[in-house]
Amino acid sequence: MLSFRSLNLAVLGLAVAVAGCNRESGEKAQPQASTAAIPTDTVEPKGLNGAIDYTHKGSPLPAFSLTDAAGKTTKLAAFKGKPLLVNLWATWCAPCVLELPMLDKLAETRGGEIKVLTVSQDMTGTEKVAPFLEGKGLKHLEPWLDQRNDLAFQYGASTLPTTVYYDASGKEVWRYVGGHDWTSADTAKMLAEGLGKK
Template sequence: MFDRSHKGSELPEFLLKDPSGKEQKLSAFKGKPLLINLWATWCAPCVAELPALDRLAKARAGELKVLTISQDMGKPEAVAPFLKAHGVTALEPWLDQEGDLAVQYDVQTLPTTIYYDAQGREVWRLTGAHDWTSSDTQALLAEAR
């Protein structure tokens, strides 16, 4: 079920980390639509949708940023090898080790995906897995104008 009750909300100020410790502000991704996917290696529906998210990231590379943010706590060094082992090549291993972003979004279930327009305003969010290569996905992504 797509939730549009937060439509227009600003992208939160949040600092992401990659496994090497490199930091990046979420706001740095403004400028094109942004699909944020909160997931974990232990979440079966999350893992099942990774290949479709990877294909979407490759297919729309110049016009959409797909940002997967792992909620794995305690073993951040396992995320990048996990993605590689699953054949994921276009998604980066960003981390939310403390679960702060999940708290910000009041996430109760993984995966949870939040979609922003190019100006950093929320369009919709989705709880649960989705087929990101489906025909209805194109219409959903077109909502960010």
């Protein structure tokens, strides 16, 4: 008998075959296709055509731990205290890679007030992820890992990238499904929502 998780993996594998980022050959199926997203008012640059979703607003930060490049685990709750932008990505996902420099710029310019947390869904671990970020010259993004995709399952994230924004108390403000220009004027307005600004 298939477990619930095995059934989810099988369904996600089918979604990968139909739509979304092409997964790296040889890796098991990972999140790809999306449904209930609400479009933004602006047009994204080519390859960055995601949508904002408020349907989970107010949901608490999940009780999960992530692994850093040294293999140390840290609970997501440890990042409470200022707004937190959790970006799920993978090295094999083209829109993810396209938006990484923009997330790096956001971490550089807004890091004092917002924590940008990029969480790799690559199952190969730090031996691939850390050198990948370094090779792209991304100096402000840390190689956090979720190799079992537990966080993606928690979010029901069927598309990469998926980015979830929390306020300082750990309550979800919105999530963004698909690629986005994190240096845009639209982004500044979106982030203001988690800072208690209008």
